[in-house]
Amino acid sequence: MMTTVAKMMVLAVVCGLLLSTGYLLSGDQITQNQQALELQQLTAVIGDPDIVLVPTQIATKSAAKTPGAAHYRLLRHGAIFGQLRSVSTPNGYNGKIRFWLATTLDGEIIGVRVIEHQETPGLGDKLDLDVSDWVLGFNGASLTTHTFDVKKFDGDFDQFSGATITPRAVIVAMAEELKQQQANGSNQ
Amino acid sequence: MTPAAITRDGLWENNPALVQLLGLCPLLAVSNTLINGLVLGCLTIFVLVSANGTISLLQRWLDDATRLPAQILIIATFVTLADLLLQYGSFELHQRIGLFVALIVTNCVILGRAEAFARKQNLGLALLDGFSMGLGFLFAILALSGLREALGHGTLFAHAELIFGVNAASWEINLPNDGILLAILPPGAFLLFGLLIALKNWIDLKIEQRKAIRNTETAPG
Numbered sequence: 001m002m003t004t005v006a007k008m009m010v011l012a013v014v015c016g017l018l019l020s021t022g023y024l025l026s027g028d029q030i031t032q033n034q035q036a037l038e039l040q041q042l043t044a045v046i047g048d049p050d051i052v053l054v055p056t057q058i059a060t061k062s063a064a065k066t067p068g069a070a071h072y073r074l075l076r077h078g079a080i081f082g083q084l085r086s087v088s089t090p091n092g093y094n095g096k097i098r099f100w101l102a103t104t105l106d107g108e109i110i111g112v113r114v115i116e117h118q119e120t121p122g123l124g125d126k127l128d129l130d131v132s133d134w135v136l137g138f139n140g141a142s143l144t145t146h147t148f149d150v151k152k153f154d155g156d157f158d159q160f161s162g163a164t165i166t167p168r169a170v171i172v173a174m175a176e177e178l179k180q181q182q183a184n185g186s187n188q
Numbered sequence: 189m190t191p192a193a194i195t196r197d198g199l200w201e202n203n204p205a206l207v208q209l210l211g212l213c214p215l216l217a218v219s220n221t222l223i224n225g226l227v228l229g230c231l232t233i234f235v236l237v238s239a240n241g242t243i244s245l246l247q248r249w250l251d252d253a254t255r256l257p258a259q260i261l262i263i264a265t266f267v268t269l270a271d272l273l274l275q276y277g278s279f280e281l282h283q284r285i286g287l288f289v290a291l292i293v294t295n296c297v298i299l300g301r302a303e304a305f306a307r308k309q310n311l312g313l314a315l316l317d318g319f320s321m322g323l324g325f326l327f328a329i330l331a332l333s334g335l336r337e338a339l340g341h342g343t344l345f346a347h348a349e350l351i352f353g354v355n356a357a358s359w360e361i362n363l364p365n366d367g368i369l370l371a372i373l374p375p376g377a378f379l380l381f382g383l384l385i386a387l388k389n390w391i392d393l394k395i396e397q398r399k400a401i402r403n404t405e406t407a408p409g
Contacts, residue, residue, distance in 0.1 A: 004253045011258050015265040022269045026276040033279035122369040 042072065042084060045100050045111040051076050053084065074102065074110075082110060083181075089173035093165045094118040097127070097173075099135075107178055108142040114170065124166035134158060134167070138174070143182065148175035191316055198320025204297040205328035206388045211295035214288045215329050216377040220340065223347050224285050225333030226326075227278075231270045231289060233322030236298055238266045240306040240318030247307045259302045260293075267293040281350040297321060328384070335380050338363055340371030 002010075042053055052075045072084040082104040089097050098116035103109055112135045114127040126132040137157060148171050149155025150164055159167050189197075204210050211232070218228045242262050243250075250258050271289045275282045282289070292298070301321055306314040338344055342363045348356035370376040 004251065007249070007251075007254050008257060008261075011254075011261055015261055018265055019268055022272050026272045030272070030275045030279065033275065037279050037283070121372055 041113065041115070042100065045084065045113040046074065046102050047111055048076075051081060080105065084110075085177075086115070087173055087177045088116075089169050091165070091169035091172070092117055092119055093124050093163065093169075094120065097166070097169055099127075099170060099174075101174060101177055103178065103181065106142065107144075107182055108140060109138045109174075109178075112138045112170075112174070117166075119166045120163070123160060123163040126160045126163075127166060127170065134160070143175065143178050148172070148178075189313070191313070194313060194317050195320045198317065198322075198324045199327065200324070203324040203328060203388070204300075204321050205325050206385055208297070208300070209385075210297040210300060211325060212381075214291050214295060215325070215332065216374065216381060217291075218285050218288045219329050219333035219336055219377060220372055221337045221346055222330065222334050222344055223281075223350060225329040227274070227281060227351060228285060228288060228292075229322075229326030229329045231274065232292055232295065232297075232325050233319065234270050234273075235263065235266045235292055235295075236301060236322040236325075237315055237318040238269075239263045239298055239302055240314040241311060242266075243302045243306045244309055244311045244314035250307070255307065256303075259299060259307075263298050263302065264293050278350050281347075284350075297325060331384055332377070332381055335384070336371045336377065339365070339380075340367050340369070340376065342367045 053072045054075055056071050056073050073080055074082040074084055082102060084100060084102040087099055087101050095118055097114060099112055099114040102111045113129065114135060117127055119125050119127060126134050129135055146156040147154065150157055150159035150167055150171065152159050152164060157171055202208060205215055214228055219225045239262055243259055274289055301317060305317050342365050344361040345359040348359040
């Protein structure tokens with residue numbers, strides 16, 4: 001007759017083995033799936049099949065700590081064309097909003113895609129490309145040609161009816177990032 | 189219990205969602221589109237059947253002191269396997285409903301069936317019970333998520349390609365109505381779920397009345 005403790009230990013070991021086996025069998029495929037999905041999403045942000053994404057060192061280092069906080073250099077026919085990085089802002093109506101921002105070396109926006117938010121469905125969720133094509137309105141914009149604010153505050157970009165905080169949070173964070181890139185020189 | 193009674197119990201009379209009102213957290217949260225509901229329902233069946241089977245096999249081996257922790261451990265193991273399975277099969281879908289897959293472990297249906305049924309029954313009956321209860325849960329979540337998707341998004345089978353491959357992208361049916369926002373929001377889930385329960389009770393009532401009428405007709409005098 002085994003003691004209670006021994007029984008639980010045996011069971012825990014068996015369950016552990018079962019899970020390890022499951023993970024060993026599926027782990028590689030899952031990592032592949034994850035990378036494929038991410039690459040697919042990023043390629044969609046840029047929308048140009050000629051452009052190759054090269055993860056930079058910042059990406060690999062920070063990605064280990066916070067998944068998704070990444071940075072890519074964009075190469076077109078072997079020459080650096082621009083960059084793609086994830087930007088996040090805490091100023092959404094319901095907290096954090098995270099988006100991908102792809103820019104050329106001159107600071108012109110290639111594409112924007114919101115990847116994480118908790119904005120109110122029906123009001124603030126027009127950030128989502130599934131819901132509206134608001135994010136496409138930024139394509140081609142830059143600090144020199146556009147005023148980065150919503151129309152209500154004399155900017156160039158649409159607000160959502162009933163929700164100004166959400167689009168403003170994104171636009172302000174985007175402008176900040178563009179300014180910073182300008183200040184750093186556009187090599188990084 | 190006879191196999192027929194077990195099946196009827198799981199699917200209708202003691203339906204885990206509509207009668208026992210168990211597992212509402214994943215049920216209400218994931219039932220926003222039909223495909224999400226379908227996947228969560230199927231994973232729940234997988235966990236219920238495997239957990240019920242394992243616990244039935246181990247019934248002699250477990251004593252009163254180890255029973256509950258052992259059941260939780262077994263259920264958690266199968267839920268994690270189900271989670272891996274979903275990541276393996278459709279990572280994108282996992283991004284959408286992944287959080288609630290992990291929450292299957294807190295679905296009281298599963299511990300409830302293990303404790304109330306599987307640990308006292310033979311393997312065959314325990315498996316059947318897990319399957320019928322799971323199927324009952326699947327039906328409930330399909331009904332609710334179909335209703336919510338149709339009312340809230342004005343579509344049906346949207347994003348079917350996430351599980352059925354690229355060709356399934358064309359399965360999406362666009363209904364003539366615009367989406368009613370309430371149906372997608374959490375309160376809408378509660379309201380519609382309430383209506384579903386009411387519908388089930390109404391059907392039960394009708395069946396009862398018909399039976400009563402038949403009994404009086406056949407009764408002598």
